[in-house]
Amino acid sequence: MKVVAKTANEAMAEAMRQINPDVVAAYPITPATEIVQIFSSFVHDGLVDTEFIAVESEHSAMSACIGAAAAGARVMTSTSSQGLALMDEVLYIAAALRLPIVICEINRALSAPINIHCDHSDTMNVRDSGWIQIYAEDSQEAYDSVIQAMKIAEEAFLPAMVTADGFILSHAMQRIDMLEDEEVQAFIGEHKSPYNLLDIDNPITIGPLDLQDYFFEHKRQEADAMMKAPKVIKKVADEFGQKFGRKYGLVEEYRLDDADYAIVVMGSTAGTAKDTVDLMREKGHKVGLLRIRVFRPFPAEEILNALKNVKVVGVMDRADGVNAFGGPVFMEVRAALYESEKKPDVYSFVYGLGGRDVKPVDIERVFQMIMEADKGKKIDRLNYIGVRE
Amino acid sequence: MKETWKELPIGAIIKEPGTSKRFETGDWRTERPVLDPEKCIHCMFCWIYCPDSSIKVEDGKMEGFLYEYCKGCGICAEMCPTKAITMVREEV
Amino acid sequence: MGVIDIKKIARTEQLFAPGHRACAGCGATIIIRQVLSVAGKDTVVGFATGCMEVVSTIFPYTAWEVPFLHVAFENVAAAISGVETAYRALKKKGKIKKKINFIAFGGDGGTYDIGLQALSGAMERGHDMLYICYDNGAYMNTGIQRSSATPFGAHTTTSPAGKKIPGKMQWRKDLTEIIASHGVPYVAQASPGYYQDLMQKVDKALSIEGPAFIDVLSPCPLGWYYPTKDTIKVAKLAVETKYWPLYEVENGVHRVTVKPRKFKPVEDWLKMQGRFRHLFKEENKWMIEHIQKEVDRRWEKLLKLEEAGL
Numbered sequence: 157m158k159v160v161a162k163t164a165n166e167a168m169a170e171a172m173r174q175i176n177p178d179v180v181a182a183y184p185i186t187p188a189t190e191i192v193q194i195f196s197s198f199v200h201d202g203l204v205d206t207e208f209i210a211v212e213s214e215h216s217a218m219s220a221c222i223g224a225a226a227a228g229a230r231v232m233t234s235t236s237s238q239g240l241a242l243m244d245e246v247l248y249i250a251a252a253l254r255l256p257i258v259i260c261e262i263n264r265a266l267s268a269p270i271n272i273h274c275d276h277s278d279t280m281n282v283r284d285s286g287w288i289q290i291y292a293e294d295s296q297e298a299y300d301s302v303i304q305a306m307k308i309a310e311e312a313f314l315p316a317m318v319t320a321d322g323f324i325l326s327h328a329m330q331r332i333d334m335l336e337d338e339e340v341q342a343f344i345g346e347h348k349s350p351y352n353l354l355d356i357d358n359p360i361t362i363g364p365l366d367l368q369d370y371f372f373e374h375k376r377q378e379a380d381a382m383m384k385a386p387k388v389i390k391k392v393a394d395e396f397g398q399k400f401g402r403k404y405g406l407v408e409e410y411r412l413d414d415a416d417y418a419i420v421v422m423g424s425t426a427g428t429a430k431d432t433v434d435l436m437r438e439k440g441h442k443v444g445l446l447r448i449r450v451f452r453p454f455p456a457e458e459i460l461n462a463l464k465n466v467k468v469v470g471v472m473d474r475a476d477g478v479n480a481f482g483g484p485v486f487m488e489v490r491a492a493l494y495e496s497e498k499k500p501d502v503y504s505f506v507y508g509l510g511g512r513d514v515k516p517v518d519i520e521r522v523f524q525m526i527m528e529a530d531k532g533k534k535i536d537r538l539n540y541i542g543v544r545e
Numbered sequence: 546m547k548e549t550w551k552e553l554p555i556g557a558i559i560k561e562p563g564t565s566k567r568f569e570t571g572d573w574r575t576e577r578p579v580l581d582p583e584k585c586i587h588c589m590f591c592w593i594y595c596p597d598s599s600i601k602v603e604d605g606k607m608e609g610f611l612y613e614y615c616k617g618c619g620i621c622a623e624m625c626p627t628k629a630i631t632m633v634r635e636e637v
Numbered sequence: 638m639g640v641i642d643i644k645k646i647a648r649t650e651q652l653f654a655p656g657h658r659a660c661a662g663c664g665a666t667i668i669i670r671q672v673l674s675v676a677g678k679d680t681v682v683g684f685a686t687g688c689m690e691v692v693s694t695i696f697p698y699t700a701w702e703v704p705f706l707h708v709a710f711e712n713v714a715a716a717i718s719g720v721e722t723a724y725r726a727l728k729k730k731g732k733i734k735k736k737i738n739f740i741a742f743g744g745d746g747g748t749y750d751i752g753l754q755a756l757s758g759a760m761e762r763g764h765d766m767l768y769i770c771y772d773n774g775a776y777m778n779t780g781i782q783r784s785s786a787t788p789f790g791a792h793t794t795t796s797p798a799g800k801k802i803p804g805k806m807q808w809r810k811d812l813t814e815i816i817a818s819h820g821v822p823y824v825a826q827a828s829p830g831y832y833q834d835l836m837q838k839v840d841k842a843l844s845i846e847g848p849a850f851i852d853v854l855s856p857c858p859l860g861w862y863y864p865t866k867d868t869i870k871v872a873k874l875a876v877e878t879k880y881w882p883l884y885e886v887e888n889g890v891h892r893v894t895v896k897p898r899k900f901k902p903v904e905d906w907l908k909m910q911g912r913f914r915h916l917f918k919e920e921n922k923w924m925i926e927h928i929q930k931e932v933d934r935r936w937e938k939l940l941k942l943e944e945a946g947l
Contacts, residue, residue, distance in 0.1 A: 178723060178727060178730075179719065179722050179723050179726055181715075181719060181722070205726070205729065205730065206726070207722045207723075207725055207726040207729075209718060209722050209762065210762070211715060211718075211758055211762075212754060212755070212757065212758030212761070213754060213755075215711070215712060215715070215755070216712060216715035216718075216754070216755050216758055216759075217715075219708055219712035219715035219719065219755065220715045220718050220719030220722065222708050222716055223706065223708070223715070223716035223717055223718065223719025223720040223721075223722075223723070224719035224720065224723035224726075225719075225723075226706055226719075226720065227723035227724060227727070228723065228732075229722075229723035229726055229727060231719075231723075245709060246709060249708055249709060252556070253557070253558075254555050255556070313555060313556075350555045350556050351554075351555065351556060351558055351560075353704045353706055353720060354681065354704065354720075354723070354724060354727070354733060354737065355704070356678065356679050356681075356703075356704065356735060358560075359562040359701065359702060359703050359704045359705070360558050360559060360560055360562075360705075361558060361559035361562070361694050361699035361701050362556070362558050362704075362705065362706045362707065363557075363694070363705075363708055364557065364559055364696040364699060364707070365690070365694055365695050365696065366557055366696045367696070369547060370547070370553070370696045370697070372550075373548070373549065373550035373553055374550070374553065374557040376550040377550045377551075377553060377555070380550070557696065559694070559696060559697055559698075559699045562654075562699065562701060563654035563699065563700065563701070563702045564654075564697060564698045564699050565654045565655065565656030565657050565693070565698040565700040566654050566655060566656045567698065568656040568658075568695075568698050569656065570655070570656060570657075570658065573661060574661075587644070588644075589643040589644050590643075592643065592647045593643050593646075593647075593667075593670075593671065593832050594667055594829070594832070594868075594869050595667070596659060596661075596662060596664070596665075596666040596667045596670075596868070597657070597661075597666065598651055598653055602647045602648070604648070605644055605645075605647060605648050611655060613655075614655035614656055616662075617661060618662035618663075618858075618865035618866060618868070619662070619864070619865060619866030620662060620667075620865070620866055620868055620869055623866040623867065623869070624869050632866075
């Protein structure tokens, strides 16, 4: 293991180099461009065995990834925002064909208006595409998660995307403990494919028309793979923890044990939020935080368990559902808590759209609002934090 | 009884090639091709122009039609240089 | 390969099984059969969404005796470029030894229109693959809507022969020349009516390293409104009337591969097809002349290119 200073883009590109996939098909897009650039230099300098396809669009990137994965290759790509949106159609196909492709995704707002900075609207847009989604809090986690994702995808036979917040992580230098190349290779092991298109002597047909008599069974099978994915993710994370000392779960609880008030966040905001929790704890408030690391499969049980004794929950969404009800994470957390005995009140806080900074004071305000709500003050179910009102 | 979701191959693939042979399309036909072996010169035009892989060829010889699949389009009769194939109405 | 001996080929294994659900008299399945007869079993086929993909792979039935991949409508060129790249990567590692052909098929919808970008990308990148467009000149799978391959004047459901606008008012986009302009090693136009020519072109395209493209006219009884028995006649007449010249562009040089001794008026070809029926009304007859002039012009241009060694 060696300690280096890397941005999330650099760290994810390094993880790709160490994984050494057979094929990478990718198209550059801010703020993930660097991943594609750095990886291209690895290819051109002979540091990987990978065949790199410089496709003409993200749609073709994912389409080529599907072709390559179906042909029995280990396959990765990288994208962000509009690029992920352009892939949308084929993301569903990759998942339904059960191809273990990994995307290094950098979170950026979806147009319009066009914007290059962080929010989660891009990955939220594809949350039901059948891909495993892992949201990293920092560059270290982005790096570790990419390595884990490759193994998870090939054990669950589901594609997986690891996301890191645009610019906040993608371009910010952080201290990273990097594994040795051999450690990564030993950890991910031999590539596994669900089937092989290139087995000429045993020809298979992939992607047939599936009508009323079989389509539902195939979708049920895909759903089953996602239901079984938490077990795979935990197993891989445990193995990673044992070998390399860094432990990861589906969710991360922070000072929740005796908390009355909790916020739920994803991605890099968790760092700021943890500091805010500490600050407020010092002032005597019983507050805590739940970070959802794995959003797909949705860890309903873990969320229910973590928040069951909390009085009020504020769910912070870095994406707006534009549905006049609440952010996407809010909707699902609230649905999960419907099964809790105490049924805490749950409020939605949309923040940070298009890279709007989120400061400790913003997070403190969320806590203040849910604490006031607990004391009987009426607050809106859906709130916007950090916007000029 | 069709398979349950647990029994189907992963990813909706079809593992076995050429399974369409189990689906007969011969009943689409309103006219059937009939071969006059006397006239046939085994030129294979019917074979190369058949859209339904329904010309029976054995040992390089035209041996008739796969009526289980032939849809009765009539291309073979139309293209036959010796008029060895005629189309006749299917009796119900 | 030289001369194609169909008597010999007819003895080999059939790679496109019967029992598929294509319409009676379908031109595209004839093309598939002719192509596979040359390509042989060490071939991976990719298909864009469209008629042929639908009729040949209705789960759990498949007409394919070779490995087959369908992903979506607009991306078969990209998907097959991924397969071909995986093949190179795995071959390099010694995991695959065989020489494999990679053929992508798309209709004119998936090729001229929605899939043009992916096709252009794959051709430019230089993948060792053959792309075959089965060009039936409209979106037949969804019920005969106009495409940029639809001939001038043709009736389709989105360019109907109306009282004010008599069919499609634009010329067919010359995709063959667009792909030739990519500078790929081999581009051709073919017709299943001239099977020798078509199969020789496929053989050549597969033997050349790098990307190849063949645009194949694919008569459609349903969308062109002619009796099913006439598919090959229509395919031949398109060539004999200059509507569909048979030629190739090898390393940038045009060569006409079939030169009919005597041409027939384009009217003969139009007359066979119900989609042009309205052209024969008195007020629309100018359109027939218009089409004749254009096919003459395109043919002359082709001859000039050939003569100039371009």
